[in-house]
Every structure is written in C-alpha cells, then in structure tokens.
Amino acid sequence: xxxxxxxxxxxxxxxxxxxxxxxRRPDAGRVDLPVRIYTLGRFSIQLHxxxxxxxxxxxxxPVEMLQALIALGGRxxxxxxxxxxxxxxxxxxxxxxxxxxxxHRLRRLFGVKHLFTLHDQRLSLNSGLGxxxxxxxxRLVNHADRxxxxxxxxxxxxxxxRVGERLxxxxxxxxxxxxxxxxxxxxxxxxxxxxxxxxxxxxGRVWEEIGDWERAASYYRRGLEIDPLxxxxxxxxxxxxxxxxxxxxxxxxxxxxxTLLAQHFGIQPSPITQTLYSSLKP
Amino acid sequence: MENYIVRIYRRDSADPTKVAGxxxxxxxxxxxxxxxxxxLVELLATDCPDRDPIED
Numbered sequence: 001x002x003x004x005x006x007x008x009x010x011x012x013x014x015x016x017x018x019x020x021x022x023x024r025r026p027d028a029g030r031v032d033l034p035v036r037i038y039t040l041g042r043f044s045i046q047l048h049x050x051x052x053x054x055x056x057x058x059x060x061x062p063v064e065m066l067q068a069l070i071a072l073g074g075r076x077x078x079x080x081x082x083x084x085x086x087x088x089x090x091x092x093x094x095x096x097x098x099x100x101x102x103x104h105r106l107r108r109l110f111g112v113k114h115l116f117t118l119h120d121q122r123l124s125l126n127s128g129l130g131x132x133x134x135x136x137x138x139r140l141v142n143h144a145d146r147x148x149x150x151x152x153x154x155x156x157x158x159x160x161x162r163v164g165e166r167l168x169x170x171x172x173x174x175x176x177x178x179x180x181x182x183x184x185x186x187x188x189x190x191x192x193x194x195x196x197x198x199x200x201x202x203x204g205r206v207w208e209e210i211g212d213w214e215r216a217a218s219y220y221r222r223g224l225e226i227d228p229l230x231x232x233x234x235x236x237x238x239x240x241x242x243x244x245x246x247x248x249x250x251x252x253x254x255x256x257x258x259t260l261l262a263q264h265f266g267i268q269p270s271p272i273t274q275t276l277y278s279s280l281k282p
Numbered sequence: 283m284e285n286y287i288v289r290i291y292r293r294d295s296a297d298p299t300k301v302a303g304x305x306x307x308x309x310x311x312x313x314x315x316x317x318x319x320x321x322l323v324e325l326l327a328t329d330c331p332d333r334d335p336i337e338d
Contacts, residue, residue, distance in 0.1 A: 001326070088283075181285060181308045183285055183308075186287070186308060190287065203289070229291050229304070230291070231291065264302075264315045265291070265292070267292065267302055
C-alpha cells in the first residue's frame with residue numbers, strides 16, 4: 001500500500017484519537033429510523049427501540065423471508081428469485097403463492113407502512129424506514145475503499161480511525177451465523193467476511209505506517225479471532241510486537257501460527273514468517 | 283444442491299497443485315483440510331455418498 005510516512009506532526013495529530021476497544025455500540029447513523037435489524041453475529045429486530053423478534057414458530061417463515069431479502073441485496077430483489085430461495089422444492093406457482101402469503105404476514109409483523117415495497121415483481125426493504133447493520137457495514141467498507149489510498153493525509157487518517165472503529169463495532173460475527181446455513185445466506189456471509197479480512201489488513205498497514213503499532217496489532221488480533229489460519233495476520237502481528245519491543249508476544253504469535261499450521265495442514269510457516277521469527281532472536 | 287466453502291490458505295507459486303486449505307460442508311457442518319488439489323477432489327468425492335449419477 002502506497003501510504004506515505006508523514007511527519008511526526010501527522011503521528012501526533014492522529015494519535016489523539018482513542019482506541020475504543022471494539023465497543024458493542026452499533027453504528028450511530030440513522031438512529032431515527034423506526035426499524036433496526038441486526039444480522040452480524042446475532043439476529044435481532046428493534047421496532048421503535050423495542051425488541052420485536054421472538055422465536056415463535058408462527059414468525060419463522062416471515063422472518064426467514066426478511067433474512068433472505070437482506071442476503072439477496074435487500075433492494076429490487078426479484079420475487080421469483082426470492083421464492084426459489086425460500087421454497088426451492090416447490091413449483092413456480094406454489095412458491096409464488098407462498099411468498100405472497102408470507103409477505104403479508106411479514107408486513108403485519110412489523111406494522112410499518114411502506115417498509116416493504118413491491119414494484120414490477122421486485123421486493124425491497126425500504127432503507128428510508130429500516131436500518132440494517134450489514135448494509136451499514138458495506139457502506140463503511142466502500143467509504144474505507146475510497147479513503148485508504150489517501151491515507152497520507154492527516155484528515156483522511158482521522159476519518160479512517162472513525163471508520164475503522166465503526167466497522168469493527170458493527171461486525172460482531174458472521175452474517176446470520178447462528179440462524180441459518182441456507183444456500184441464500186452463504187454468498188453474502190462470505191462476501192462480508194472477506195471484505196472484513198481485507199480491510200483488517202488494509203487498515204493495519206495504515207496504522208503501521210504512521211507508527212501506531214498498538215492499534216495495528218489490535219486489528220490483526222481481531223482478524224485472528226475471526227480466522228486463526230491467516231498467516232499474513234501473524235506476520236503483521238509479529239512485526240507490530242517486535243517494533244514495540246514486545247518480543248515475548250511476537251514469539252507467542254509465531255508459535256501459535258506454527259502450531260496451527262502444523263495441526264491443520266502439516267506444514268511449516270512460510271519462509272517470510274520464519275525470517276520474521278529469526279529477526280526476533282537476539 | 284450441496285454447498286461447500288473452500289478456503290485457500292497457502293499456494294505454491296511453483297506448483298499450482300500444492301494448495302493448503304479448509305473444505306467446509308455447509309449442510310453437514312463438517313470441516314476438513316487439504317494440502318493439495320488431489321486431496322480436495324477426494325473430499326468432494328467422498329463427502330456425499332447419496333448422489334445421483336450424472337448422465338453424459
């Protein structure tokens with residue numbers, strides 16, 4: 001990443017931003033919306049600030065439709081596609097009929113007019129009335145994509161701190177990971193996870209380049225919580241620990257990497273990782 | 283339909299058949315590892331015994 005190492009001035013300015021410690025505070029945007037839907041690491045619905053979703057059997061299908069609608073993009077989702085996702089073994093007419101009945105129940109469950117709009121056989125969850133954590137996450141990722149190439153600019157770095165904190169706070173776990181293994185959920189779940197992992201490395205490199213090794217290390221550790229087999233994260237973490245004189249932590253990171261790679265794949269750490277390890281020895 | 287997630291963690295640039303990764307069967311909630319393409323194919327071939335034949 002072509003981040004320019006700026007002056008101490010930049011570092012001082014930037015380091016005034018606190019590390020919040022991945023608070024569970026959700027994205028602060030659009031708190032005014034009547035509906036808030038949490039899908040990352042959990043599933044819950046808030047309607048006018050009160051929990052709506054209970055796991056009653058009669059709510060199962062409408063809620064599943066809502067989840068599938070979100071997973072398939074949430075806006076202008078073709079109802080045939082949605083019906084096929086939810087009733088893959090039913091023929092077209094039956095699946096369509098099921099969808100109409102379930103949509104009616106879903107609308108009744110929320111009781112918010114125009115929350116679900118159907119135009120030209122396409123169903124949308126109205127983002128003017130409903131907030132979804134996964135959507136907010138994706139918007140932040142897109143915002144970060146625009147900011148990361150400009151990370152030499154102190155103002156951009158300040159924005160990146162805020163965006164990074166919000167991204168991490170939003171991503172409390174994989175999309176609907178405890179709710180479903182349905183086909184329709186997989187692609188979206190993996191896409192979000194992949195974006196997070198890419199951004200952890202991207203953000204981490206920015207923090208490294210401006211000398212905030214502690215913040216960078218915290219990002220890499222978070223990445224390893226999500227995927228403990230990603231060797232690149234161990235490499236960056238070892239560098240961060242080495243730069244802050246925490247050789248014990250660096251050794252621990254290397255040993256964990258070595259152990260997990262051996263356990264899972266029967267392989268040794270890559271030459272790059274081994275070179276980093278060698279650099280730790282006095 | 284069967285759903286799998288394949289994650290690749292290591293590739294050998296000199297030998298493309300050498301790949302290390304995790305093979306996850308979504309429905310069966312099982313996870314296996316592979317260290318080359320042959321073992322990945324083997325996992326795919328053995329994961330689901332009740333498979334209809336594919337006609338030519």
